[in-house]
Amino acid sequence: MSVFTAAYPIIIDITSNRDSAAQERPKDAVEITDSLMKNRFSCRYYLPKPVEKKTIEDIIDAARCAPSGNNMQPWHKVYCITGTLKDTIAGEMVAANTDSPGAYSAEYLYYPAGPLHPDYARRRFEFGKHFYAPLHVDHGDLKARARVSTRNYDFFNAPVAFIFTINNGLTQGSWLDVGYFLQSITIGARARGLETISQEAPAKYQLILRKHLPIGDDEVVALAMSMGYPDLEKVAQFSAKQPKREVSDIVEFCGF
Numbered sequence: 001m002s003v004f005t006a007a008y009p010i011i012i013d014i015t016s017n018r019d020s021a022a023q024e025r026p027k028d029a030v031e032i033t034d035s036l037m038k039n040r041f042s043c044r045y046y047l048p049k050p051v052e053k054k055t056i057e058d059i060i061d062a063a064r065c066a067p068s069g070n071n072m073q074p075w076h077k078v079y080c081i082t083g084t085l086k087d088t089i090a091g092e093m094v095a096a097n098t099d100s101p102g103a104y105s106a107e108y109l110y111y112p113a114g115p116l117h118p119d120y121a122r123r124r125f126e127f128g129k130h131f132y133a134p135l136h137v138d139h140g141d142l143k144a145r146a147r148v149s150t151r152n153y154d155f156f157n158a159p160v161a162f163i164f165t166i167n168n169g170l171t172q173g174s175w176l177d178v179g180y181f182l183q184s185i186t187i188g189a190r191a192r193g194l195e196t197i198s199q200e201a202p203a204k205y206q207l208i209l210r211k212h213l214p215i216g217d218d219e220v221v222a223l224a225m226s227m228g229y230p231d232l233e234k235v236a237q238f239s240a241k242q243p244k245r246e247v248s249d250i251v252e253f254c255g256f
């Protein structure tokens with residue numbers, strides 16, 4: 001028995017369960033997990049096939065085990081919307097985006113207000129090239145680009161949309177925590193044949209979201225996510241895989 005387990009006997013069960021879970025880990029766990037992560041993509045085309053409420057509950061049930069600083073679990077609320085409510089919200093967001101986009105703003109800055117570091121500016125530009133090419137939209141055609149981005153407010157016709165909020169007294173650390181939760185949802189969805197796209201764009205229309213959802217005054221609308229079964233034909237026709245940085249560019253091994 002370690003000093004730790006002696007001092008906190010309740011831990012014994014947890015650690016022994018974890019040990020046995022490790023032993024029981026299926027042989028193909030690496031292959032499956034890596035494939036779920038490596039083949040992930042932001043899905044912007046969905047089949048009109050409903051997603052069972054139980055499936056969503058199961059995904060959240062797994063994702064809620066994400067780590068967070070001091071276990072604060074700051075994924076304040078997840079508003080999960082479908083059906084006519086989703087369509088009403090989407091309709092109002094699309095209309096607002098057409099008629100009066102200047103009247104709305106998100107409660108936080110997703111990107112810095114000033115110029116981006118050249119590495120990020122370059123990658124952002126590259127994203128645009130890959131994103132617009134299969135749609136036959138010229139990078140300089142701002143009207144066509146705006147038409148494309150309007151699909152954000154329709155939740156890309158996905159059968160289910162999520163709105164994630166964070167308490168307004170929390171800071172960057174907690175926003176990091178929520179990122180773990182979000183990626184867990186993404187991978188949990190993939191394991192069940194579903195795809196997702198994270199969306200900061202709808203946060204701009206938080207006033208419309210607040211009109212229809214019981215979002216408290218102390219909640220910041222952080223992100224939306226669309227989810228559904230992918231329309232793989234359209235994905236193949238209209239999307240390109242976004243390039244990712246190489247391991248050697250990302251990691252700096254020190255002391256190995």
Ligand SMILES: Cc1cc2nc3c(=O)[nH]c(=O)nc-3n(C[C@H](O)[C@H](O)[C@H](O)COP(=O)(O)O)c2cc1C
Pocket residue numbers: 040041042043127152197198199200201202223241242
């Ligand atoms: C937090 C977050 C917010 C995003 N917001 C949007 C968005 O509003 N609209 C959109 O079309 N894509 C959005 N994306 C998707 C990114 O464009 C996408 O992840 C990136 O281009 C890489 O492509 P991939 O996810 O297919 O690998 C967002 C992604 C993240 C993680």
